[in-house]
Amino acid sequence: MTRKQRRLTLISLAGVVLASAVGLVLFALSDGITFFTSPSDVLAKPPSVDQRVRLGGLVERGSIVKEADGVVRFAVTDGKATVPARYVGILPDLFREGQGVVAEGKVDGSGLFVADTVLAKHDETYMPKEVVDALKKSGEWRPEDGDGPAPQTVQR
């Protein structure tokens, strides 16, 4: 092989690898990402049954019901709208009524949010940024509730 041909082989190999990386990324971006919604969004425009979404808001006071074998029912609210949710598993230690929460899962046919992941705060004074934004949007943001930005969170 001449120097030119060798270089061409290398460049085409690089091209193939790059093209497949770009292809995979584009495919995954259309399929593998999760949109963030608020309870108002879910009620106004329910996502389709097989679409994963992240639902952010506050855990409505008095809404947590614990059933047998780790089944928990609660409601996520942004002050304007409330979405009932169901989760099986162990909730984060800082999951509490009236506090910020982000749940990931799907909305089923009856409008129930079936969560497979629940994220709560990492420490006392922290609230997920998405929740803050959602609350600001619905006009229910009250920093004086003690849910201001965190002075210190976690480094692992």
Added chain:
Amino acid sequence: MIVEIGHYALVLALVLALAGGTLPFWGALRGDNRLMAVASTTSVAQFLFVAVSFAALTYAYVVSDFSVQNVVENSHSLKPLLYKISGVWGNHEGSMLLWVLILVLFGALVAVFSENLPLKLKALVLAVQSWISAAFLFFILIASNPFLRLDPAPLQGHDLNPLLQDVGLAIHPPLLYLGYVGCSISFAFAIAALIDGRIDAAWARWVRPWTLTAWCFLTLGIAMGSYWAYYELGWGGWWFWDPVENASFMPWLAATALLHSAIVMEKREALKIWTILLAILTFSLSLLGTFLVRSGVLTSVHAFATDPTRGIFILCILCVFIGGAFSLFAARAGQLSQGGLFAPISREGALVLNNLLLTAACATVLVGTLYPLALEALTGEKISVGAPFFDMTFGPMMVPLLIAVPFGPLLAWKRGDIVAAGQRLLFAFGAAMAVVILGLALMGTPSALALFGVALAVWLMVGALSEIAFRIKLGRVSPAESWRRGAGLPRSAWGTMVAHFGVGVTVLGIVGSTAWNSETIVTLKPGEAVTIGSRTLTMDGFVPISGGTYTGTGVRFTVRQGGNVVATMEPEKRLYTVPNTPTTEAAINTFGFSQLYVSLGDISADGSTVVRVYWKTLIALIWLGALVMTAGGMLSLSDRRLRVGAPKPARRPVAVPAE
């Protein structure tokens, strides 16, 4: 007083860094040996002063000096000593100081241990290193000073976030920083070579041990962080594709590529420009990670919430260094001489493939990490990119790489014979196939993906062994002769084998714990039992526990298999008093390489408790594999040729071990 000494030492270190960044640089441009010689002194002195500063802060933590704001915010007088010390870097300011301490440590090490380095190159390398430390020392002094006093001093501190009160905090950040910041050395070497306009095989030989050292620490740091997350967060997961995890993983991928391309450059003088680019890229990704963690642009378990000025400050440092490095690269790369020729099927070709796939995989991770930020900044739409994205992109990029790994070391330099290499790997292929057939026979029709994964792991492990077996002519000559050959092989060959074997071990752990993971959630009362696989856990009862700053309840379980007691486990619910925070401590028991993992939910007043039990097949192999990879790296680091004083003249044919 001691705190002020620490503060003052930091200011002096900044002055030294400015001197060390300008005088030797000026000397290198003018060819003044005396000015260039200043570099070593300033580098060592910088380290001493930053060390004094770090010691002063540590002292303030140990004696719980609550007149220092940083100590008040992150410590408590009742905390165990280990957590007082590790609390020094459990916050933004202190960890930044640790970051700089490690940066100047590496500078001092280069100054002390590179006697054979040409004076000009050494002066330039240390000058670049000093620019970086000057930038970050300035940042600490202006925007995140850990030595600020409080008046009046409170009587007690706010304590450290309970999640961080763990031995993991003592180990994980220092290891990770040694890796992250260690990449600065190869960056400094790359910039020095570009300024100097000269680069040869000797350069690659000088850079390789530093890259290898950084890579070993980075591997350990990431593995340690993963294990910490696994046992502390109680979700039973070991990797979340959290943006900050990605921030440490991207430099690892780039450093892995750099390690391999530096071999080509050292042995064959090829891929010079590419190697320089990778060295710049690796440290740029480290800086990007620092920015992502500290700027507050991300919401993550890791993120330090900080004021935006800090983010902008780091962004400026990032732009200056990365932008400057790439401009210099664009201006100078064309002047670097061309390297040796090689056929596509050759050791060089295999290493190029390795580099292409690693950097492409790194790019997909970068896209997945930055895309949500870019989308939110541009359209305001919020998305999260999680495991599904990375499974779809990173996974497929890794598969061809892992299949190709055993071929690489078996191909000759310049022109390789892929058929011969394939023949030598027949045994490995047979072993992988045997596993597939065995799996089909034993388990009927399990997931095809899981079987493929296990076969891939076996292929990697047996393939790594095959290469050594071939080189020592195992079975073809007497065992004594094989032994003699084995002892005669360079350590770097053994290092390659061990590291590649470790990759296989990690793959096996990932596949095993993903495919044969079982979990169950039940509500138990004392005396009741839950069965998972062949094991039964009986809840015996509650045990009160208490530590310095917490009290809580432990739940005792007895694990039985076939009627025999095989283990007792005691997961805990803790309540930290300052700040008032509940945490859950999972209990983990290892059986062989597999683990039983028990985590607690709420304990009701009547004693019924939500219990989550996981069985994770072969999961310990994930971290064990990382340890094996690191051992391979260290073995390679001990290779004689990396320590030999004078590098070989570049033109002499490089000795290739007898094949």
